[in-house]
Amino acid sequence: xxxxxxxxxxxxxxxxxxxxxxxxxxxxxxxxxxxxxxxxxxxxxxxxxxxxxxxxxxxxxxxxxxxxxxxxxxxxxxxxxxxxxxxxxxxxxxxxxxxxxxxxxxxxxxxxxxxxxxxxxxxxxxxxxxxxxxxxxxxxxxxxxxxxxxxxxxxxxxxxxxxxxxxxxxxxxxxxxxxxxxxxxxxxxxxxxxxxxxxxxxxxxxxxxxxxxxxxxxxxxxxxxxxxxxxxxx
Numbered sequence: 119x120x121x122x123x124x125x126x127x128x129x130x131x132x133x134x135x136x137x138x139x140x141x142x143x144x145x146x147x148x149x150x151x152x153x154x155x156x157x158x159x160x161x162x163x164x165x166x167x168x169x170x171x172x173x174x175x176x177x178x179x180x181x182x183x184x185x186x187x188x189x190x191x192x193x194x195x196x197x198x199x200x201x202x203x204x205x206x207x208x209x210x211x212x213x214x215x216x217x218x219x220x221x222x223x224x225x226x227x228x229x230x231x232x233x234x235x236x237x238x239x240x241x242x243x244x245x246x247x248x249x250x251x252x253x254x255x256x257x258x259x260x261x262x263x264x265x266x267x268x269x270x271x272x273x274x275x276x277x278x279x280x281x282x283x284x285x286x287x288x289x290x291x292x293x294x295x296x297x298x299x300x301x302x303x304x305x306x307x308x309x310x311x312x313x314x315x316x317x318x319x320x321x322x323x324x325x326x327x328x329x330x331x332x333x334x335x336x337x338x339x340x341x342x343x344x345x346x347x348x349x350x351x352x
Contacts, residue, residue, distance in 0.1 A: 129200070130242040135178035137246040138330055139198060139235055141228040143221065144213070145255035145288070146188035151215035153312045155256055155288055162319035164211035169323040170201045176323075177201045179247075179330035183231050184210070185224045187255065189217035192224035198235045221255060222264025225301065229271060232281075247329055250340065251283040252322070253301055258294035269300045276303050284341055286310060286318065290351060308344065309351040317349045 144163070150156045163184075170176045182204060184195040195209055204210055232249055239246050251272065259265050275281035285298040285307040298307035310318050325340045332338045344350055 126198075126238065127242060130238065130244045133178055133200075134244075135175070136330075136334060137181050137239065137244060138176075138179045138326055139181050139183070139232060139246055139249040140326070141183040141185070141232055141249070141251045143185050143187055143192075143224045143228055143251070143253045143255075145219060145221075145257075146186045146213045146215050146217075147219040147256075148188075148216050149219075149256055150188075150288075153289075155312050155315070156213060156215040158312055158315035159254070160211040160213055162316045163213075165316060166319035166323050167201055167204050167210065169320065170326060171205055173323075173327050173330075176327045176330045180326050181235070183228060183235070185227055186213055187219055187221050187224040187259075188213075188215065190220070192220055192227055194227060194231070197231055218260040219255060219257065220261045220264070221253070221259035222261040222266070222268050225251070225253070225268040225272065226264060229268065229275075245334060247332075247334070248279065248337065249281055251281055251301070252286070253284070253298065254286040254288060255294065255298060256288040256292050258297055265297065272301050279337070282340055284308070284344075288312060288315065303339075303341070310349055311351065314349040317347075321347045321349060 170180050180201055181198040183198045186193045283301055283303045285302040287295050287298055287307040287309045290311055295307045299305055329340045
């Protein structure tokens with residue numbers, strides 16, 4: 119048995135909490151270097167993890183798969199790591215902006231690791247809430263062919279109630295809303311201004327907290343109150 123797999127296996131057995139698996143695909147392409155976007159992203163993701171750490175139930179429930187979308191290929195930063203582990207990872211909150219936006223490949227990676235995680239949950243008899251996919255980008259992706267493939271897969275998972283998906287477009291005038299919207303459960307990309315990125319992560323942590331305390335099987339939509347937060351542009 120692979121050592122990392124063995125550690126994850128034992129971790130699931132030791133912590134019986136019902137899991138909230140969350141995939142974050144975060145744009146770190148070159149355009150994120152403008153208007154303070156990469157700094158806001160770094161501050162936001164660190165605060166997101168810190169807030170979850172302070173919530174005992176959410177801390178035990180949340181598992182994050184973090185994939186950065188930049189350079190020439192996506193990078194797997196964490197593969198459904200615990201909040202405890204992520205607080206010690208020095209890469210979190212220290213992302214740099216460069217390269218293009220291979221979003222299709224990133225979503226493909228996210229789905230693959232999500233399916234692997236679900237298999238591990240089954241092997242360890244670990245219950246879990248419906249998984250989340252959160253995509254954050256400030257523009258259109260650069261790998262159109264892979265985007266079309268993964269949109270079809272994502273839409274099927276949403277229809278089958280195997281995934282909640284949220285697409286966030288950073289910037290009031292950023293392009294790519296129609297394409298990013300095809301990934302979302304609501305079929306719409308939600309816009310936020312650059313200055314509201316930290317507030318978005320606070321809202322997201324609150325959503326994780328609520329779901330981790332909800333009744334299993336209730337199929338509560340984690341994003342139903344998003345426009346009540348006041349941080350999204352309508």
